[in-house]
Amino acid sequence: MKHAGPVTGSTAQNAVGEGRFTLARLAVATIATLMMLWPIAWMVSTSFKRPEAVFELPPRWIPEAPSLAGYEVALSAAVLRYFLNSVIVASATALLATGAGALCAYGLSRLRFRGNRAVMLALLGSLGLPIPLLMVTLYLLFFRVGILDSYLALILGHTVITLPVVVWLLKDFFDALPREFEEAAFIDGASPAQVIRLVILPLVRPGLAAAAIFVFVTSWNEFIFGMTFISSDTYRPIPAAMGLLFLNEFQYRWGDTMAVATVVTLPIMLLFVLFQRYFVSGITAGAVKG
């Protein structure tokens, strides 16, 4: 129990020092936040501009004659179709990669076998494979099995590039879990599948959420596979569609581009807002094991 005592000179100085430190931290955080928000604010501002106002000098934050034309494009049936495709692909990839990654990570954490470490290193090493090399190999494989131009091609492709990170992330979580939980469940008569489903997975929920969010965001933003594996509008995800709609030599529809970008950023922002607690605790818990 602490007793309130007289305020000495040194504690007053400490309080002033701490106050200054807090102010400095707040200032740095504010500047950093502003720097990160700046391009987002510019994106939103441009989304309301007409083509001729985009490169206006001096630039204006609030356009003189705001236009909603960009949002008509962003909310058109065609763009919503691409949006839906991205939702399907990113959600399915998040489920598949997180599910497969969790099982793989659990096995690597709990089963002692020769080459355990080599598997982890191989997974880590696979992150160094250049995407173009991977792309040609996957394209050839998907062409041979006849799944090019389908959701499955994208889901599998995105799973391939995210799985190593998921395994590494979740293995740390499983390593940190005391084995006594599983042993107690086994003694109570649970099968291995029940142990994983009813005991282990609920305990690593923050890790699973963090992994799923990571996979979802990676899949949502992925461009090259979406462009290469998909040739029809039926399955094309939003980044590839934006590439085709706007990113060309004669680009001038910056207002439309930014309106679409604003709309497609919303699900990601929503995801972070809703699962921020899980995401932050997931990442930090995975980072400090033991």
Place this chain on the structure above:
Amino acid sequence: MRGWKSSLALTLGLAIAALPGTDALAQQKTLRIMGYQATFEHFRPAWEWVLEEFQRRHPDVTIEDIPTAFNETLNQITVAVLGGNAPDIVIVNPVWMAQLDSLDALQPLSGLISDAELAKFPERVREDLTFDGELKALPLNPGPIMMVYNRDLMREAGLDPDAPPKTWPEFTTAIEKICALPDRNGGKVSGIALRLDRGAQTAQWLIPVIWGMGGEITDSDGEFNFTSPPVIEALQWYRRLVEEGCAQPGATVGDTRNLFAQGRAGFIFEGPWIRGLVRNLSADQLQIAPDGNIWIAPMPENPSGEVRQFANHGVIAITAQAKDKELAASFVDFLLNDPDVVDKHFEIAQIMATGNTELLASGAHGADPLTQEFVKYLPNSQALPMQHPRWLAAMDALVPHIQSVVDGADAQAEAEQAERDAQRALSRR
């Protein structure tokens, strides 16, 4: 139970009977086309019309158009070729062709399109598209690069807009006079809109300037050369313009075009697509016409009095993996050599829609003064100073050195290092 089975048998029987005849299915052909054509807004309506018209004339053919983002087109085609799933036809830029040819991706056109038809395309252009003695593509959207200039700024700077600069010193003087004009539209007036960003195009578009200084980018043995006096002169010309504030350092393709369309640059080097660009970017504020706001002229002549035009064509090629090469050839022939198709294509897109010189001189092309200016210089235009699969990598290696010179580094030393880097890029496998 028996009733259920009978119903199923009847349903299956009816479904099979309702299917198209196997003969009809066997006769239906698919033509797969990959390229950026449908992604350029001012090309798209014309391209869609072309595809519909071909299918109307060939009811047994279905076209599968696979759009690619311009900067991703080479990668997309390369992956499809390596994956054994190449489309039948590709629309590409000539600088990508050497890489595709090194993969044996392209089909020679002789034997598929008659020699008489092929001879209608300018010889110089055919040379650019000939690999190992075989013509492997034809120009769909020819792109001789001309000096596009702002007539209003010329007049304001005390220059005669009807007498654009003819020599390189005259050109430099005109740029400097225009960039001395007072600020407008919220910014400084640039004498010229030059591409100076980190992209390979910055090096590619230095080539016409090197030619203008009387130089080449290859030596007499056809080897890459970036240290000749005209190259150094071209680099120093870039630096001088940037130092004087007459060109914007780091400007991307988009920046240069926006600057020009805002009426804040005197000159820009562009092709026949300039009409669509200016129309879209200036929201119809600037008119392209001999007596309008914008007009074009040939590149200034080099010290020997020779005018050399750089080119950036859109070309069409048949792939070696095409399943029905005759069908692919019939599409190319329809697109480039049918007068009605070419005219309609041009009327919708407002851009040169063939390299066939007979058709360029007649019909809708023949009646358009802007197009005829470009047509005049098409036979003289060159797209590829060197046919090498790693040409773009070499161009990419030059860019940091061009930017260093622009920033004030020694031109000779940078050119020597640039040459070494580019040669290393060319020698990689």
